[in-house]
Amino acid sequence: MSVDTKPQDDMPPEVFRFGVSLLFLVTASRLLVNSNEFYPLHGDEAQYWLWAQELSFGYYSKPPLIAWIIGAFTGLLGDREFVVRLASPLLHLGTALLIYGIGNRLFSRRVGFWGSLTYILIPGVSWSSLLISTDPPLLFCWALSLYALVRAVEAPQKLKWWLVGGVAFGVGLLAKYAMVYFLAGLLLWVVAKRRDLLRMPGLWLMIAVGLAVLSPNLIWNAMNGGATLAHTADNADLGHGVRLDPAKLGDFIAGQLGVFGPITFAALVGLIVVRFKTLWKAEATALLLCLILPSLVLMTGLSMLSRANANWAAVSYVGGSVLVAAMLAEGKRGRMVLIAATVLHVVAMGIGYTYHDLARMAGVEIPYKSDPTRRFQGGRTIGRAVAGVLAERGMPVLMTDQRLLYAQLAYYARPRKQVQWDANGRTDSQFEMENPASQAREDTILYVTRSNQPGALQHFREQERIGAITVPLGKGASETYHLFLLRGLTDPPSKG
Known part of the structure; x- marks a missing residue:
């Protein structure tokens, strides 16, 4: 040419x-x-x-x-x-x-x-x-x-x-x-x-x-x-x-x-x-x-x-x-x-x-909402905390209701088995396709969610709130994850 x-x-x-x-x-x-x-x-x-x-x-x-x-x-x-x-x-x-x-x-x-x-x-x-x-x-x-x-x-x-x-x-x-x-x-x-x-x-x-x-x-x-x-x-x-x-x-x-x-x-x-x-x-x-x-x-x-x-x-x-x-x-x-x-x-x-190092050297804490890397904060912390809970509870099945949280916990917590809760009855991720909650009907499940009162609880015969984990994300921000032990899945949302 x-x-x-x-x-x-x-x-x-x-x-x-x-x-x-x-x-x-x-x-x-x-x-x-x-x-x-x-x-x-x-x-x-x-x-x-x-x-x-x-x-x-x-x-x-x-x-x-x-x-x-x-x-x-x-x-x-x-x-x-x-x-x-x-x-x-x-x-x-x-x-x-x-x-x-x-x-x-x-x-x-x-x-x-x-x-x-x-x-x-x-x-x-x-x-x-x-x-x-x-x-x-x-x-x-x-x-x-x-x-x-x-x-x-x-x-x-x-x-x-x-x-x-x-x-x-x-x-x-x-x-x-x-x-x-x-x-x-x-x-x-x-x-x-x-x-x-x-x-x-x-x-x-x-x-x-x-x-x-x-x-x-x-x-x-x-x-x-x-x-x-x-x-x-x-x-x-x-x-x-x-x-x-x-x-x-x-x-x-x-x-x-x-x-x-x-x-x-x-x-x-x-x-x-x-x-x-x-x-x-x-x-x-x-x-x-x-x-x-x-x-x-x-x-x-x-x-x-x-x-x-x-x-x-x-x-x-x-x-x-x-x-x-x-x-x-x-x-x-x-x-x-x-x-x-x-x-x-x-x-x-x-x-x-x-800029994080420069801010630390200057004694300045970057506000969470002003930090362009805020999307990356917290995954390692919550993952390792959940890994500890899994070990303490005898490695129950891990369940989440959000795609990104599912993936982060898979990497940082390394559960023996993991399933995804489908809240709307519609497939929205690879994990809902391949690892739906129905695969753990008879298992003890550790449910990690950002919701304080998740709708998933009504679909299980037994529910026990076991605590919460608050993860600091930066100046002026934190994220709280609520933990439940669940048993006996009855009726997961049907696919619409």
């Missing part, structure tokens, strides 16, 4: 080598932060770990790749929190290296360098590197698919890179169904710029291989009532009617400033708006536009109609990093913008990784 005018690559080799070393240095710093295990696993992270204990081709709310990755790492290195999260910073490093390759082949080594550095330092990646989620494997597969596509189009008659792209595309779908935006962007670009590829087997091979890789998950969905597909559709929350709410657009845009960085996001939007015609004329920049706009535009619209989490447009920023670098890296003023964004992101990363 070529661009209309490819700039001269005048980056000195020593500057390039220093730049690449920065990618590894940033990754090493993130591994060091994670190795401290300061933050307990969030409920979603614990859920992925729990899935990894029984590998499958699908799970209730996500495709299976995240569980496979965690299973591979923990199977080799144990299941400490650091190991559960280990893949995340490594995958982001891999994505940054692929972005370098994309920028280098489409434009120049300078663009590749700035694109990779931009990506690995954006706030969304800095935050994502400290936890395990479906985004790191999705973004890696997106970047690999794009790199393979660029290589394939250079010699479209050869099938090697089309095949690589197809595998990456399919594995990306196994990470998160948002990978389908890649297919939408690819087809848009082909129809608009490269219709000749429609007559070549490579393009269709790539799509066919991707769908073949996904097919075991589709079969799993068919055998389980379309659980993951239905949950993904439910996330859009359009089933209750369309409610236009422009105020939510502001929240979504603010989220994008936080994910991609205020300078880089403003630069990306500004370039697209002001220079769209110029960008669309060149084959390479048109490709990047086609892979940026579908998810970004759709999620922007969805944010006004229902809700759209800030990370739902994250796939746009693989191509976005390359496009911003391509438009800014070759000019002095543009490089000043990139340098300013880099400095801002490094400072933000440094503060974000150390």
